[in-house]
Amino acid sequence: MTATSIDAVSARAAAIAPSATLALTARVRALRDEGQDVIGFGAGEPDFTTPEPVCSAAIEALQGGMTHYVPVPGAPETRAAVADLMRTRNGIACTGDDVIISNGGKFSCFLAIQALIDPGDEVVLPTPAWLSYKPMVELAGGTLVEVETGPESDFLATPEAIAAAMTPRTKLVIINSPSNPCGTMYAPEQVRALADVVAAHDRAWIMSDEIYDRLVYGGREHLSLGSLEQVADRTITINGLSKTWAATGWRVGWACAPGQGGAVVKAMTRLQSQSSSSITGFLNPAIVAACTRTDEEVEAMRCAFEQRGRLMFEKVSAWPHVTCPPPGGAFYVFPDISSTFGRTSPGGRKLASAATFAEALLEEASVAVVPGESFLGCGGNHVRLSFATDEASITEGCRRVHDWLEALQG
Numbered sequence: 437m438t439a440t441s442i443d444a445v446s447a448r449a450a451a452i453a454p455s456a457t458l459a460l461t462a463r464v465r466a467l468r469d470e471g472q473d474v475i476g477f478g479a480g481e482p483d484f485t486t487p488e489p490v491c492s493a494a495i496e497a498l499q500g501g502m503t504h505y506v507p508v509p510g511a512p513e514t515r516a517a518v519a520d521l522m523r524t525r526n527g528i529a530c531t532g533d534d535v536i537i538s539n540g541g542k543f544s545c546f547l548a549i550q551a552l553i554d555p556g557d558e559v560v561l562p563t564p565a566w567l568s569y570k571p572m573v574e575l576a577g578g579t580l581v582e583v584e585t586g587p588e589s590d591f592l593a594t595p596e597a598i599a600a601a602m603t604p605r606t607k608l609v610i611i612n613s614p615s616n617p618c619g620t621m622y623a624p625e626q627v628r629a630l631a632d633v634v635a636a637h638d639r640a641w642i643m644s645d646e647i648y649d650r651l652v653y654g655g656r657e658h659l660s661l662g663s664l665e666q667v668a669d670r671t672i673t674i675n676g677l678s679k680t681w682a683a684t685g686w687r688v689g690w691a692c693a694p695g696q697g698g699a700v701v702k703a704m705t706r707l708q709s710q711s712s713s714s715i716t717g718f719l720n721p722a723i724v725a726a727c728t729r730t731d732e733e734v735e736a737m738r739c740a741f742e743q744r745g746r747l748m749f750e751k752v753s754a755w756p757h758v759t760c761p762p763p764g765g766a767f768y769v770f771p772d773i774s775s776t777f778g779r780t781s782p783g784g785r786k787l788a789s790a791a792t793f794a795e796a797l798l799e800e801a802s803v804a805v806v807p808g809e810s811f812l813g814c815g816g817n818h819v820r821l822s823f824a825t826d827e828a829s830i831t832e833g834c835r836r837v838h839d840w841l842e843a844l845q846g
């Protein structure tokens with residue numbers, strides 16, 4: 437960017453880095469368009485097609501003429517269907533009035549943070565964490581307070597560490613379980629302990645990003661923070677179609693915040709009315725279909741992810757120079773690759789960081805992984821691999837990485 441073009445945009449826009457996950461997804465697409473045989477472990481995106489009842493409902497609504505404006509927070513029956521799901525599956529006491537549907541879970545997070553954070557407010561975030569939370573907090577003028585975690589604790593923050601990070605200025609604690617990028621999750625007793633810590637701070641809200649709540653493995657149980665009495669009136673639960681319903685391109689997410697007279701949902705609705713207006717109108721019936729008629733399809737995809745996660749973990753654990761906790765939820769493994777730093781790749785590149793590791797791997801072995809620096813904390817020692825892809829690609833991609841690691845020098 438030239439000095440002139442930097443001057444043209446606001447300081448806010450100039451300071452924001454593009455999403456590294458989306459940039460990598462675009463790069464893999466471009467390399468494949470050029471004819472390269474790239475194995476993509478980058479995108480956190482299911483390879484399945486959205487379940488048929490969801491697609492049919494959207495097509496019927498479109499063909500039936502549902503092409504006009506819809507209510508800003510979503511049609512009443514859509515909000516009611518989401519609320520039913522949140523009540524029955526997640527144990528969150530709510531009605532449709534407590535739900536706002538937005539253009540993707542990412543925009544739901546963005547609006548929630550805009551609705552809550554004033555300049556000077558502190559936002560506590562266990563790291564490594566999904567890379568968009570930090571820019572969202574900064575765009576709202578908030579100050580991010582990181583609670584660093586590591587593989588020795590399965591990347592889970594202890595209640596003591598969260599308590600130590602909280603101050604009278606803490607307005608929000610962000611919890612993302614199961615975690616992107618770590619692939620681990622809090623057990624129910626750990627969720628309860630976190631809730632107790634936040635409950636001791638009158639001002640603090642929780643944004644519980646539960647976009648992977650139905651993708652849990654090994655019989656693990658997901659407990660929603662918003663179902664716990666001590667924090668129910670100040671928890672915003674985020675979810676959406678993208679991951680569970682293999683619908684990343686639909687851009688449908690939602691937030692559920694029953695507490696305090698619906699103040700947060702109302703604020704998010706005002707913000708949405710002045711920005712995107714609403715989701716695409718004819719997606720409303722599709723959301724109802726997703727919430728009410730897809731249990732079998734969702735479970736079949738979860739089983740496939742569980743199988744793929746086992747396969748990828750087995751392969752990654754056998755890589756030389758690498759350590760990795762097993763995946764408990766979401767569809768990521770997050771191995772520590774720092775013991776390769778200082779070595780030289782087969783193509784002659786000096787490995788000095790997760791970024792140089794990922795770049796060399798893509799260039800030399802045609803395997804795309806996300807370098808962990810943008811996930812903060814110890815992320816710079818890790819790369820993220822998504823197993824939301826078929827087993828043949830997992831086997832072949834992991835073999836390529838294995839051979840490439842074995843050929844490192846130094």
Ligand code: GLU
Nearest residue numbers: 455457458478479480616
């Ligand atoms: N959440 C997915 C990922 O982490 C999609 C890309 C993004 O929004 O960051 O890969």
